[in-house]
Amino acid sequence: MTYDFDLFVIGAGSGGIATARRAAEYGAKVGIAEFDRLGGTCVNRGCVPKKLMVYASHFPELFSDAEGYGWSAVQSSLDWEKMITTVNNEVNRLNGIYQRMLDNSKVEVLEGYGKFVDAHTIVVGERQVTADKVLIAVGGQPTKPNILGIEHAITSDDMFHLKQQPQRIVILGGGYIGSEFACIMNGLGTEVTQITRSDMILRGFDDDLRNEIQQGMTNHGIKILNKVQLIAIEKDAEGIKLTVRKDEETEETIVVDAVSLAALGRKPNTQNLGLENTKVKLHDGAIVVDKYSCTEEENIYAVGDCTKTINLTPVAINEGRAFADTVFGGKSRTMSYENVPTAIFTTPEAATVGLTEAEAREKYGDAVKIYRSRFRPMYYTLAGKEEKTMMKLVVDQNTDKVLGAHMVGTNAAEIIQGIAIAIKMGATKANFDATVGIHPSSAEEFVTMR
Missing domain, CATH: 3.50.50.60 (FAD/NAD(P)-binding domain)
Incomplete structure (x- = not known):
């Protein structure tokens, strides 16, 4: 035909x-x-x-x-x-x-x-x-959940077309989209409250990474409400009112001037x-x-x-x-979903590749060894700020293979992209240790952890 x-x-x-x-x-x-x-x-x-x-x-x-x-x-x-x-x-x-x-x-x-x-x-x-x-x-x-008044919430698609900057905004959801927009708006000068049902933002990522980002966001002035359920959204002359439930007995009303962003999945x-x-x-x-x-x-x-x-x-x-x-090309191949790197453009920034510590322990048990470093980068010493960078390697002691790498801090995405090549190739902790670090840099910590 x-x-x-x-x-x-x-x-x-x-x-x-x-x-x-x-x-x-x-x-x-x-x-x-x-x-x-x-x-x-x-x-x-x-x-x-x-x-x-x-x-x-x-x-x-x-x-x-x-x-x-x-x-x-x-x-x-x-x-x-x-x-x-x-x-x-x-x-x-x-x-x-x-x-x-x-x-x-x-x-x-x-x-x-x-x-x-x-x-x-x-x-x-x-x-x-x-x-x-x-x-x-x-x-x-x-997606928008079936919540009373959800029509008063915008989605991430609408954020790029707001005619005016909101003075106060509520971000609904603790995933990477909600967390990124919380940091963007906070950096631009908007008062930000982020609401999530989980005990911590960024479910599915490594727990050390999640904790470090949430603490960093809080330090930058973002109010994060964990373990909170959204009950209803109402629009009136004052702006937008969100009713949330912190526990079975306690309800709270949050008022924003114009916008609530629903970042509750896709x-x-x-x-x-x-x-x-x-x-x-x-x-x-x-x-x-x-x-x-x-x-x-x-x-x-x-x-x-x-x-x-x-x-x-x-x-x-x-x-x-x-x-x-x-x-069409006669070159049979498939996509590999193993060790796909990804970044979270929050402030602080984060990036990750490979297994989380929890995933590694579930698969390899007590053979897993964790290498972790947390420090203040040189850049912030003269700025007088206590910004921290966290780096983490997840290693299988039986093979010495690096199973995962996680970072929170400035230029995390740029650094993890290179680390991802090594992990994709099956690099061992000994390979990392044998690599000469670039000094002074934050990235050198990945080859000096003991």
Whole structure:
């Protein structure tokens, strides 16, 4: 049978675009559907604009630190509208780059929602196309719990379009998105309260890392309420009132002037895709795939946040390229989910790769040995601040293999990226010890721990 496309991609986020371009390099005729701006969550509503706001939030501390080095005091104020406009202009610039990349790769872009008519037929707006292979890369979206008045809370998608800076904000949720925005807004001068049901923020990360970040955030002035349940949200003339329950008997009301941010998780964007017209299976709303990203329908594949794999942009990109290499390039390979590094752009920053201490002890028991260092980096000595950096190695004593590395502190992401290569290659603690440290640097602590 002759098809309109060799590959048709539904969703032009990072994973979808990377896959489309890689398949096109192999000579495939490729089409891609997108109803929104190119680049998906990462470029438009996530990694890129959020990291730019992280940078903006750090300047007040830098101004203050400079005084310890002999610079005169800086009196500066934030122009919120200018910052938001500049951030979104950069996003628009990236949208244009993605369009040019797809044009140069001769990938045809169809504007609109893609929906299956059958396994090989997709309708996009008024147009119907056929394809030999179809890739679903529709990503995810923020969730809102069924709480009274939840319509008065915004999501992370809305943070980049606030017209005015809120003076007080409540962050609902203790995951990395909520924690990052809590630090961003605090750094920009907003009074921040963060609410989480857990006993500590960042569930799922190493406990030492979680404790260090929460303590650091508290030291920077963020009010974190743990073990708190949100009961209701109400909007009135005073602003937004949030009623929370600390225990079975005690309720408290928190008032903010304009905004509460619901950062309570994300869910796969798998609604209204017409999957019922295919054999594609879902589990908890996510598309079920095998190690080759193939669904129950042999010609339909899925990558990224719409599946149950690790929800990170580089993972989606790697999954998509592995699919394209295998199906169109004749180079069979799969995505490895072992030792995937990740960062948390809080203040203080954190990054991690490999097993947490709890995961390692569950798997290796008493063979696990922990190496830990906590110190004040040289940068803060003249600034007169007690900012701390924490580094941690998780080691299997039976093999001397480093199972995990965790860091909280300045430039954690940049440092752990290099450490991740060593751990991916199976480095031992002896390999770390045999490496000469760069002095003076914080990173050298990873090769001097005893």
